[in-house]
Amino acid sequence: QVQLVESGGGLVQAGGSLRLSCAASGRTFSSYWMAWFRQAPGKEREFVAAVSWNGGNTLYADSVKGRFTISRDNAKNTVYLQMISLKPEDTAIYYCAAAKYGGGPSSTRTSNYEDWGQGTQVTVSS
Numbered sequence: 629q630v631q632l633v634e635s636g637g638g639l640v641q642a643g644g645s646l647r648l649s650c651a652a653s654g655r656t657f658s659s660y661w662m663a664w665f666r667q668a669p670g671k672e673r674e675f676v677a678a679v680s681w682n683g684g685n686t687l688y689a690d691s692v693k694g695r696f697t698i699s700r701d702n703a704k705n706t707v708y709l710q711m712i713s714l715k716p717e718d719t720a721i722y723y724c725a726a727a728k729y730g731g732g733p734s735s736t737r738t739s740n741y742e743d744w745g746q747g748t749q750v751t752v753s754s
Contacts, residue, residue: 630654630726630743637722637748640714644752648709650724650745658682658702661730663741664709666720666750673723675736677709687735692718714752721747 636648648664663678677698678687686698695714700707707724725741734740 630657630660632724632726632743632745634722634724634745634748637750639751639753642714642716642752642754644714645710645712646714646750647711648722648724648748648750650707650709652705652707652724652726654705657705657726660726660728661735661740662698662700662707663725663727663730663735664698664707665723665725665738665741666718667723667747668717668720671720673738675738676722678730678735679707680730685731689736711750714750716752716754719750719752721749723747 631653633651659681664676665673666676667673675689679698679700683700697710724745726743727741
């Protein structure tokens, strides 16, 4: 099991940028696929981005491609989500998640992930 704590959310104007961080506890962090999901009010939780255990493979939702970058630092047990050119529709609670297995379409599904953080709010004003 991995404990996850997100940080870095906040209020930003459209066109701005934020970097989210997710700090993980546990000695096996480097063996997990990591992902970011988000959930807007009244909507289902949706996939944003995922990264493989060594950072060599990444996946992105079409809505964030070219604007968001997921990365990880296994020495620091941390995964990041760099967000630029933010839009009001990016407003949501962003969650970090960990999975023992990943790759392919399953990496975009919430059911693939065993451990979740509490989330961090991102609000983009127009």
